[in-house]
Amino acid sequence: MSTSRQVALLRGINVGKNKQVPMAPLRELIESLGFEDVKTHLRSGNVAYTANTTPAAAAKKIEAALEKEMGVKAAVLTRSHDDLAAIVKSDPLGDVAKNPSLYLVTFLSEKPKTGPLKNLDPDEFAPEAFKHEGREIYTWSPDGVRNAKLTYQYWEKLLGVTATARNWRTVTKLLDMTST
Template sequence: MSRQVALLRGVNVGGRNMVSMAELRKLLESLGFEDVKTHLQSGNVVYTSGKSPEAAAAEIEAALARDLGVPVPVLARTGTELGEILKANPLGDVAADDALHLVTFLSDKPDAGPIKALDPDAFKPDVFKHVGKEIYVWCPDGVRNTKLSYSFWEKKLGVTATARNWKTVSKLHELATAG
């Protein structure tokens, strides 16, 4: 059994894919997940499971579409993995505002070729770094203004992606590792 975090993409945004957090908790409990907690209204769920994060994400994604009519991608990480993501932070020396410092979570570790082929200067003032199954992004002019959105990475890398700001990732790690 491990504490995990499911990251639902695109729920409760712009009046689309509306899911109450109480309904989301109830859905996960009905799937057998334990100690289910939600954070914010944007599809962040912490739970305990004996399944791998990938298997849990697939089950949650299928249940959302089947039971709630909300077909959205779901990615998951363990609390330990979130701790490693926070510790790795390759942008800690430049990211000065947690709301503008993003972690883009990827469904798979991408081939490094397409990332290496990108010219970092083409995205300035934004900065990005790839580590494992995450892309760290610093958007000093605002998240809405960055070209380095989750959809950019999906198209460029051929993976499913979703992003959370540093403050949210830190809080999810705290919830996933609280004793």
């Protein structure tokens, strides 16, 4: 496999007293796995890197190393630069989602079964809105993310997958970080 720019999204680190992961040691850990040009964004577990493995294989390596070397058990979801480019290009709620901090992309560990999604009534969540595409669910929470119904936890429970979310500003920054 040829090398590619990828991003790892670590779920649930640095949000409470547990799972504190400083960014410099995290970068060093990722580099120790053989990944190159490692960069972090914010303190919330966003890591861009170059790898000569698939994003799925990279996720497994990172998860195992986090637990072994740092004692942190955290789900890691990965996407390639091309995945991020497609996500940003799609922008299915861009016509209504005008505040990037209230526009979230929920990344799923796998493409979910469509049954649970087909049975959802979008009006039940108004004024929130959502759109599912592949391994992502885009959500718009105009009344704020803190009190939103359509959280990554909601999608995990409904769909039986692992999920983590990032706001639109972070998603576009991660695309920029994987473009170099």
